[in-house]
Amino acid sequence: MLKKKLFPTTLSTFFLSRTLTSIPQHSHLKLSLHAFPSPPLRDLLCHNPAFCFSLGSLRFCGESFCSKPAEKFESRCWNCHAESKPESEPFLLCHSCRCIQPVDHSVDYFEIFGSERKYDLESSYLEGKYKEWQKKLHPDLVHTKSQKERDFAAEQSARVNDAYRTLGKPLSRGIYMLKLDGVEIDEEQTISDPELLAEIMEIREAVEEANNSEALNQILSQMQEKLQNWSNSFAHAFQNRNFEEAKIAIRRMTYYSRVIDEVVKKL
Incomplete structure (x- = not known):
């Protein structure tokens, strides 16, 4: 036995x-x-x-x-071979020789800006960190460096720009946060909600018929309020790991953002 x-x-x-x-x-x-x-x-x-x-x-x-x-394998500087320090800033610059490093895609946009992954981000904080990075990475500031480092600077600068644009707006930030959690959003998905379709038609009609800045500003104010309300809904859903509700909020935010863009162009 x-x-x-x-x-x-x-x-x-x-x-x-x-x-x-x-x-x-x-x-x-x-x-x-x-x-x-x-x-x-x-x-x-x-x-x-x-x-x-x-x-x-x-x-x-x-x-x-x-x-x-498991612990990440330590990255090493291509120039002086110094190891990156886990407690230091993202390995965009070598802490030892200050050479610009090649892009490491394992570093996400929040890490680039020294922030935890959270939906509520201060725009002033993002702008400040963005300017700090550009002072170190902008290609115009490294024109005396080697071609290799200038190429790295161009790549890193472009990635910092993309990170800033993505995290700078609630909609793109929300989509990115879902992506980090493995949740993909189809921004072009056909709307099937009858109530939302009726609202879309009504608002588009109002935008087309608006023939002065006062009417357009009134629509703009309404859309910004709706965008904020659904942004709050997304934050609540994401915090509770309710990804289906979060996706619904993102689709609403996508639509209202497009209307806002149309109104701004027409103003």
Whole structure:
């Protein structure tokens, strides 16, 4: 009886060992308990605190079989080979020789601006950080550097510009935050809500018929208020991880933003 109980665990452990040793170093894979259908093996992983193993960027430890992010591989400066410091600013500039580094796409837009991932961002803060980066990265300021570093400066400057534009507006910021969570938004999705369709037709009619700045400014004020209300709805939905409600809010915000742009052009 004892042999029958031990055999599945031993066999499963053998196959796990063979699997792990056959995976190339630095592979980035995700595992869950569903990957191990054998109950004895799950028991071994979940209840043996001494059983730990690393797999690519993940580390699995016994008791709860919780994945913990492995430490990032340290980036090194292409010029002086100094390692980046985890506590320092994003590795756009080398902290040692101050050379501009190639773009690292693992650094997200919030990290570039030294902010946590949050929807409520002060525009003055973003603008201040943006100007700080441009003083260091703008191609015109590195014209005496090597061609290689000038190329890096152009790439980094363009990425900082894109980050500033994206985080600077509630709509694009919300879409980006959803993207970071793996939620894609189809901004061109056909509207099927009858109530919203009726509202769209009514507002477009009002914009077309408006023949003075007073009427247009009144529509603009209404759209800005609606945009703010749905922005608040998005913030609430995102905070509660209700991505479906967040997507609905984004679609509404997209429409009202377009109306605002049309009104501004007509003013």
